[in-house]
Amino acid sequence: MSRDDKGSNTAVRAVVIDKREAIHRAAVKVFAGKGYFNSKVADIAAEAGIADGTVYLYFKSKDEILHSIFDRAMAEFIAEGRREMAKISCPEAKLRRIAELHLEKLGADRDLAIVFQVELRGSTKFMQEFSAAGFAEYLDIICKTIAEGQETGAFRKDVKPVVCSKILYGALDEMVTNWILSKKSYPLAPMAGEVLKIFFGGMLQK
Template sequence: MNRKKSEKYNRIIAAATKMFAEKGYYKTRISEIAREAGIADGTIYIYFSHKDQILIALFEEKMQEVLDNMKRQIGLEDDPLAKIERFALTHLRLIEDNKDMAEIIQVELRQSSKFMKNYHNLKFSQYLDLIEDIIREGQKKNLIKKEVIPSIAKRAFFGALDEMSRYWVLSKSHKYDIETAAKQINSYFIHGIKT
């Protein structure tokens, strides 16, 4: 049987997503994940060799979804500047619709290198590179200034979105909605880089 498709496997990932978001990786007990998933502690070790494997699997699954979704969305636009706008909106909507996942990526993914020696988050780099590619394309079409360094611009743009996400995820009430935030960030950034 394919472990990935097993019902239990998915239940464990779902339970871990909820618990890690709530208490963080270290404060979450295996027994809590098991209880949340409605299974015995030992069952988790049929599907995962160690606690950290749950977190890694969780990253991989979620990031793949996020990546696929974003590729699909920016594929709907032709104009590089429109792609950038759609990136922002899609990213922030994703955060709004997947708070637990967003919180884990915000908080745990960032420190994952600290406890998982050789876990390099390829998917995350690929996600960032989507922006870099759009910028290069925009430069080729003369829509974006040649002086813009794509690898800096991608981080600046992603960083802006990411900081908004952090605010979204960590505070209860918000002064403005996702659409407004996306529009603002796009406006700063697009004006800043276009020819």
């Protein structure tokens, strides 16, 4: 393959990535504003500034766009979470960073938070599909961190890591939902400290 061919292929990949990114951004905004079921591919195309047919060059359907939004966001979050965990040795500090990242990420993008908290939960079918995807990996990270803390003696051993991981996720999840629905404007990230204050109160060895 010549240098010109390699350069051409690189340029094509860049265009594909840019178009997919534009469609992702547009879809998040449209889904958050109109609701997933009330949105049309034409709405996404208009928001992205492209023709309707162009969307179908990258995604087969509106469902696939929603899946892609979830998959990409979870992959990015999990990758960043693992990088952060690698820098920390203390299980308690690891859980604290996980909670902070959870609220920081969604707190920085209200539209994405709405899609995650509301639109992805619009049907049992969606919930089952997404629960089997990156969500399970995310819970596993929390679960293993809790188990690690039990092994080191930082956390109580008479609690189940699987249950605790769901409790922590559920509390953070509720903070995001309340933030979306609240008529008050306030930063979401600091709520991680409030959640962990209660969570650790029942987890740490006395």
